[in-house]
Amino acid sequence: MNSHLNQPNALSPVEPLTLPRVSSTVSAEAPPSANPPKAEVRALNFFYGPKQVLKNINVTFFQHRVTALIGPSGCGKTTLLRCFNRMHDLYPGNRYEGQIMLHPDGVNIIHPQTDPVEMRMRIGMVFQKPNPYPKSIFENVAFGLRLRGVRGSELQGRVEQALRNAALWDETADRQRDLAFSLSGGQQQRLCIARALATDPEMILFDEPTSALDPVATAKIEDLIAELKHRVTILIVTHNMQQAARVSDFTGFMFLGDLVEFDQTQRLFTNPSQKLTNDYITGRFG
Amino acid sequence: MSQQFINQLTELQQHVYAMANLVQDVVEEACAVILQPDGALALRIVERDAEVDRAEVTVESEVIRLMALYQPTGSDIRLLCAILKANHDFERIADGAVNLAQRAQHLVGRIRADDWPILRAMAHHTRTILNHAVQAYLHRDVRQAQQVLREDAPIDRYYVEMVEAIIAATASHPERTATYLDLLSIAKNLERMADHATNIAEEVIFMITGQIVRHRLDQGSLAPAAE
Known part of the structure; x- marks a missing residue:
């Protein structure tokens, strides 16, 4: 169910694309101030059964930077995000081609012999709706650490640190044994971020992390992302373009499975190079 | 973006056209005052300043x-x-026209424009450069805007010539110093009005290309904007 091919599928029923493509040279042209690459996507194609939803994606995500993926529904941005922690492996018939190299060791995330559980330790994910486990606040954060064999005072310390890093400790220090569901929606989402942070991931994937939150909770998550990028590399999918503009250093615009444009966020939102990008960000379509 | 936004943008454009046309009118009248000092016309220009401000x-x-x-x-x-930026420049151009008109009021019956061909040329060029800037602005024409940037240099040269001529005239006729200072002020206002027209052209280039070309004009060609 997870075949790994180095060449594009010649039998693909999908017509050749005429949309402007982003090549690997885009990331090579990134400003010198950019950090070293954390993940490099090379010639990535992805298929849900016979349907190709990612088409020859080539892009570099830089270390300790926030990269936003934007685009209309169905453009493939969430599909691309989910490739990073092998979420697609859970369903039969899904197929990857190409490579996603995670640095510094250069492991190919989507190679069949790469352990998805290990990848999920290195690359955490936060979903659209808060999804805490039906456990206490403490146990939610401790869960991944226990799987790694962390116990005792070290466990206590790392849970506290993760909650602090997720800006939730002050609100929950005296209610660690309360059920996670007793928290507000915004707090639950920060708990999920703490859970993702607990295992010291190198990257965190955010899939529309604030779409279910009110503006105040949204602002806290955005502030948190700005803090977290000093520790981890962040990839965020959002429908909220103002949010993408606010929180990210780089932005990729996707359309119909293509990465149409990838650039520094400021440039993409003020002077995109592709008309299609401009039409999308100015709301002329989508 | 919603259709509502696009409709409101269209409405805004109408206000922009009105502002540009109003300032063009004021400048036309100001240049006419230079060529033919006319107290009533000068007063009308001053009174139109409030209209421009609104x-x-x-x-x-x-x-x-x-x-x-x-x-x-x-x-x-x-x-x-x-x-937003061009709007400010238009307002400053109108201010220049008003200042110029106030000075021109002093000249009624005191000088003949024919005696000051440089000033006539400055007025003509300033009016032309503004008209070109307005055309570039309203039609979003980068080529026209780039032309405007090139048209500013002759006005700067005229101004230098005007200063030299006024210095010489003042030396010859010190009793007319007050009149010459009025002429100098008029020339300075024309030069500044042309500068603001140039700014508008720069804004047009930014509007269309995203390039900030301010301070980057190099021997008539536009250098690409830096990162």
């Missing part, structure tokens, strides 16, 4: 409102920023 505030308020309500991006944010 038009400026209308455009500015509308731009701020659209930015606050719609958080525009891409070509929309460049358009609104360019309108």
Whole structure:
């Protein structure tokens, strides 16, 4: 169910694309101030059964930077995000081609012999709706650490640190044994971020992390992302373009499975190079 | 972006056209006053300043409102920023015309424009450069805007010549110093009005290409904007 091919599928029923493509040279042209690459996507194609939803994606995500993926529904941005922690492996018939190299060791995330559980330790994910486990606040954060064999005072310390890093400790220090569901929606989402942070991931994937939150909770998550990028590399999918503009250093615009444009966020939102990008960000379509 | 935003952008454009046309009219009249000092016309120009000020505030308020309500991006944010900045330049051009007209009132019955061909040429060029800038602005014409940038240099040269001529005239006829200072002020206002027209052309280039070309004019060609 997870075949790994180095060449594009010649039998693909999908017509050749005429949309402007982003090549690997885009990331090579990134400003010198950019950090070293954390993940490099090379010639990535992805298929849900016979349907190709990612088409020859080539892009570099830089270390300790926030990269936003934007685009209309169905453009493939969430599909691309989910490739990073092998979420697609859970369903039969899904197929990857190409490579996603995670640095510094250069492991190919989507190679069949790469352990998805290990990848999920290195690359955490936060979903659209808060999804805490039906456990206490403490146990939610401790869960991944226990799987790694962390116990005792070290466990206590790392849970506290993760909650602090997720800006939730002050609100929950005296209610660690309360059920996670007793928290507000915004707090639950920060708990999920703490859970993702607990295992010291190198990257965190955010899939529309604030779409279910009110503006105040949204602002806290955005502030948190700005803090977290000093520790981890962040990839965020959002429908909220103002949010993408606010929180990210780089932005990729996707359309119909293509990465149409990838650039520094400021440039993409003020002077995109592709008309299609401009039409999308100015709301002329989508 | 919603159709509502696009409709409101269209409405804003109407205010922009009105502002540009109003300032063009004022400058036309100001140049006429130079060529033929006319106290009544000069007074009318001064009185029209309030009209320009109201038009400026209308455009500015509308731009701020659209930015606050719609958080525009891409070509929309460049358009609104360019309108906001050009709007200020238009207002400053009108201020220049008013200052010029006030000085021109002093000249009624004291000088003949024919005696000052440089001033005539300056007035003509300033009017032309403004008209070209307005055309570039209203038609979003980068080529025309680039032409405007090249047209500014002759006016600067005329101004230098004008200063030299006034120095010489003052030395010859010190009793007319007050009149010559009025002429110098008129020339300075024309030069500044042309500068503001150039600014408008720069905003047009930014609006269309996203390039900030201010301070980057190099021997008539436009250097690419740096990162």
